[in-house]
Amino acid sequence: MSQEITAKLLYSLPEQTGTGKNGQWVKQDFIVETEDQYPKKICMSAWGDLVSTFKAFAPGTRLKINFRVESREYNGRWYTDVRPWRVTVDGSAPSSTPMDNTPVAAGAMSDPMSGSSGEADDLPF
Numbered sequence: 001m002s003q004e005i006t007a008k009l010l011y012s013l014p015e016q017t018g019t020g021k022n023g024q025w026v027k028q029d030f031i032v033e034t035e036d037q038y039p040k041k042i043c044m045s046a047w048g049d050l051v052s053t054f055k056a057f058a059p060g061t062r063l064k065i066n067f068r069v070e071s072r073e074y075n076g077r078w079y080t081d082v083r084p085w086r087v088t089v090d091g092s093a094p095s096s097t098p099m100d101n102t103p104v105a106a107g108a109m110s111d112p113m114s115g116s117s118g119e120a121d122d123l124p125f
Contacts, residue, residue: 002068006090007032007042009061015051030054032063044082053087062090 013029028051034040044067046054057063066086071078 002066002085004064004066005032005034005042006062006064007034009054009057009059009063010041011059012054013043026051028054032065035062042082044084046084046087050084050087054084057087057089064088064090 010031010033013031015026015028017024017026019025025047027045027047030044030046032042032044034042044065064087065084067082067084069080069082071080073079
């Protein structure tokens with residue numbers, strides 16, 4: 001099962017390399033953050049050539065990431081990886097600006113009963 005997410009690249013963890021039965025391998029974990037109302041941080045594990053693809057993006061870049069969630073068992077414990085298989089820059093503008101949780105100052109909102117729109121006008125009275 002493949003899924004797609006749009007997220008902002010936050011930072012990368014150190015690159016890991018080694019030698020296995022199939023030869024040399026390279027892995028790097030990247031932390032991304034969703035842009036939902038309640039943003040979530042996700043650690044994605046890139047392997048092989050995809051490591052250099054992720055390295056090409058600066059922190060703060062909005063990415064469109066296709067990924068698979070995989071789990072495996074080792075010595076009675078289960079480990080889950082989020083493994084991207086395609087990463088591109090997201091060129092679309094966000095559909096709506098997420099609301100921030102800053103409180104509104106008293107008097108900043110308009111009073112619907114007063115007929116005022118809350119905007120300052122030029123009239124002296």
